[in-house]
Each structure stands twice: as structure tokens, then as C-alpha cells.
Amino acid sequence: MLRKLFQAFRPPQHDKLPDPDAELALGALLVRVAQADRDYKLEEISLIDRILARLYQHNAIEAAKVRATCEKLHNAAPETDTFGKLIRETTNLNERLAALDALWEVVLADGNSDEGEVKIVEEARIAMGLSFNDSKAARERIQSRLEAT
Template sequence: MIATLKRIWKQGTPTTTSPHDAELAVTALMVEVMRMDDKLEDAEHQRIISNLQKRFALTPAEITPLIERARRTSARALDMHQFTSVIVKSFTTGERVHILAELWQVAMADGEIDPYEEQLIRRIAELFGLDHRQFIEAKLEAAAS
């Protein structure tokens, strides 16, 4: 772990983000929500695919490797900040509320919201710089869709 921290310190933080970084960051957060309840439901996986198609206009051939890359990246992640910071730099506040709604959609896809999923989404909302009203707005938007 110390070696990883030293490597990160030497590399520094990139000052710009590419659209591909944003795609990976959003996908990684969706994968984390899906994995949070320790049940890898097909409905949640399909919701991730649907959300990525709508948000980034990706084809199924592009989505499958992106999800696999996001799984590997999130498994190695020390925390959510590396993903949320990219999203904060890449998207407006309104867009971040919609991304949070998409995370809620993943959590709701299997018919129930696990408390751990809700806790993770609440933490992501904080890291997005969103307030409680926006957190609830995103949840209601997801429930209505």
C-alpha cells in the first residue's frame, strides 16, 4: 500500500480529463452500486448498460469492455474520490444530479434498495458537492423513471 501511495504521489493528479475518463468514472460508480449489496443482479447490470447507452451514446460492443475495465479499476481503487473528482470536473451540477439519479436507478433495478447502496449513493452525493435536496431530487427522478 505504501508503494502505491508513493507511486500516486510521484505521478501527481492529472489536470485535465478526457471524455473517456468521465465514461470510466461514471461506469465505475455504477458498478460499485451494483456490487454494494453483494448480489450481482442481471436487472442491475442491464440498467447500467441502458444508462451508459443513453448518457454516452455507446454501442453494446463499447459498453462491455468499459464495464469490465470499470470493474477492474474500482476493485483497485482506494476510495471513490478518484471517480467523483473526474465527474465533478467533467459535469455541471445539474448533470451530476442526473448521474446520481442513474446510480439510484441501478440500486432500484432489482426491486429493493439495500441500505448499503443508499449509504454509498449518499456518500457519492456528498463527494459530488450536492446537498440533501439534490440527493432527494435524484432519488425521486429515479423512482419516476
């Protein structure tokens, strides 16, 4: 009875999540990696927005809206490999490699690579059909880029 009373005062839930496409799948994986260390920082949120804007030609507001949807997808989400498989099935090799770069960019953004973050990247890499060497090269590319700035 109390539950019904509390529900009467809550706004109705109308947030039906969209079926994920490659963009939303990658965004959800980026959010998953950023939240893996249980410290989802503003810097990581901003980085995810910039990555989504760069990869999918969004302006800042569009990228933030996509990321917000990705956060909801992540929370209600299937397993990491489901997102990775969706990316594999709907994108070409260059786009999958760019997705892997983006994942490493989020992992390495704070200078630390948390074990949970790396595990998510590895699960996604396998599901995207990419090799260990692809992942190693992506990580090295991102580390070099970060060291240069």
C-alpha cells in the first residue's frame, strides 16, 4: 500500500530506451569503461562527449544528449560483448579500430589504467573481432598522443 502511495507522487517513467546502434553501443561502452573504477569524473564525461562529437560529427549539445542516452543504456544494458558484437556486425574494420582507440582514450585519460577498465576493453575487443595486437597498437597510439600533449 505504501509503495502505491509513493508511486503516485513520482513522475511517470516515459523513458523508453532506443534500440542501440553502433554509435549508442560504443557510447555505452565508453560510459562503462569510465564508470568501471566507480569514479565517473566530469573530465571523463567531457571526453566521452568529445569522442562522440568527433566520431559521429555531433555538436556539443547533440553529443551530450547521445552520451546521456548511452548512460541509460549502460545502466539497463546487456553484457559488454553484446555491444561489441553489435559494433562488429554494423561497422567496417576502420570504424571498429576507431572504437577501440576511443575506449583506450577513456581508459588512459586519467593516467591510470584500472584493471576493471582494461577488462571491459578486452571483452569489447574480442566481441568486435579485433586482435590483441590491434588493442596493443591502439593503446600505444593513445599513450603517444597523450604524452605529446
